[in-house]
Amino acid sequence: MLVGGVELGGTKIRVGRGTPDGRIGESETFATEGPDKSFARIVGYFRRGSPIAAIGIGAFGPVAIGRDDPDYGRLRGTPKPGWRDFDIGAAMAVLGVPLLLDTDVNVAGRAEAALGALRGADCGVYLTVGTGIGGALILNGRPAPGASHPEMGHVALVRAPADDFPSVCPYHRDCAEGLASGPAIRRRFGASLDLLPADHPGHALIAGYLGQLLAGIVSIAAPRRIVLGGGVAKAAGLHARVREVLARSLNGYAIYPEVEAPGFVVPPALGDDTGLAGALLIAGEETGRSETRVG
Numbered sequence: 001m002l003v004g005g006v007e008l009g010g011t012k013i014r015v016g017r018g019t020p021d022g023r024i025g026e027s028e029t030f031a032t033e034g035p036d037k038s039f040a041r042i043v044g045y046f047r048r049g050s051p052i053a054a055i056g057i058g059a060f061g062p063v064a065i066g067r068d069d070p071d072y073g074r075l076r077g078t079p080k081p082g083w084r085d086f087d088i089g090a091a092m093a094v095l096g097v098p099l100l101l102d103t104d105v106n107v108a109g110r111a112e113a114a115l116g117a118l119r120g121a122d123c124g125v126y127l128t129v130g131t132g133i134g135g136a137l138i139l140n141g142r143p144a145p146g147a148s149h150p151e152m153g154h155v156a157l158v159r160a161p162a163d164d165f166p167s168v169c170p171y172h173r174d175c176a177e178g179l180a181s182g183p184a185i186r187r188r189f190g191a192s193l194d195l196l197p198a199d200h201p202g203h204a205l206i207a208g209y210l211g212q213l214l215a216g217i218v219s220i221a222a223p224r225r226i227v228l229g230g231g232v233a234k235a236a237g238l239h240a241r242v243r244e245v246l247a248r249s250l251n252g253y254a255i256y257p258e259v260e261a262p263g264f265v266v267p268p269a270l271g272d273d274t275g276l277a278g279a280l281l282i283a284g285e286e287t288g289r290s291e292t293r294v295g
Contacts, residue, residue, distance in 0.1 A: 002019065004052040005280040006056070008057060008058065008060060009032060009081055009130070009275070010089070010131030012030065013031075014276050015030045016279075017049070017052060018277075020283065021284060022111055022114060024276055034082045035091070039088075041268075043092070047095070048245060053287045054286040056283030056285075056286065057099055058103060058105075058275050061078065061151075063078075063103060064148075065102050065149055066148075073088045073089025073101050075088065079171070092204075098286045099286070100285065103143075104128070104134065105128050105135055106136045106278075107278030108278050109124070110143065110281055110282065111270055111274050111275070111281060112126055115277060116227075116274065117228060121223070122140055123221065123223045124224055124225045125137055125217055125221060125226045127226060127228050127231065128233075129229075129232040130230035131180050133152065133177040133230075135150055141294065154175040154176070157212050158174075158177060159174060165187075180206050180209040182232050191199070192231070192235075193206055193234070206238070207238060207244075207245055210238075210245070211241070211245020211246045211249055214265065215246050215250055224236070225264055227269075228265055229274060234267075239265050243259070
């Protein structure tokens with residue numbers, strides 16, 4: 001049995017087929033454009049080739065993910081131009097197969113819990129730093145339930161001295177996403193973090209903000225491990241810098257000695273496959289639910 005997966009990101013979209021246990025068989029990647037054009041390409045991909053039993057989607061947010069929410073599958077107050085209120089579920093209904101939708105970070109966290117760096121951790125966090133900053137709290141392999149999904153990237157930070165950079169977030173002046181996401185970095189420095197010289201002060205500034213964010217997450221959730229992914233996190237040395245700032249921020253408080261260990265803040269074990277693998281996993285769960293209903 002094959003299932004389909006969609007990793008719907010703010011910059012790029014990856015679609016693929018694979019097995020319900022998250023193994024990717026084939027995939028395609030293309031740039032994110034407007035919603036109509038993007039979903040025309042997504043639907044076109046699944047109309048070609050082998051049939052699928054269900055589709056899982058990991059989408060950027062904010063998005064309605066509660067199955068009992070009348071807006072299930074609809075994007076909400078996203079700052080991405082043209083995407084506000086777009087109904088993902090309606091766009092995919094033309095394929096006539098069961099659909100399960102969650103946030104991009106929730107599905108990535110599930111994949112890392114099942115197959116990667118969060119495996120065996122009863123409490124872990126997946127944080128992505130790219131077009132935006134988003135986080136998932138994973139408890140025993142599944143995202144923590146709640147009224148909606150977490151928005152870790154919109155936690156307010158204390159600015160570095162003399163940092164008067166205008167936030168790229170239209171909602172918050174001092175949130176992590178507004179100060180340290182990929183678009184913020186490019187607007188600050190004219191280049192992505194990985195292209196800055198090794199001695200550029202931008203490395204310390206961004207690590208400082210991300211370390212401060214992680215200190216807040218650790219204080220609230222006490223995770224066993226944090227997976228730090230996304231395009232920004234591919235910059236050489238960032239994980240080590242963030243871990244150092246995290247340890248300094250906690251300053252020995254409470255019982256978090258493991259935060260200084262190299263294995264506490266880690267990159268995704270599944271690499272660039274994390275999001276699509278997670279989308280296939282939730283599609284596999286949806287096929288199981290459909291079979292139970294039929295039975």
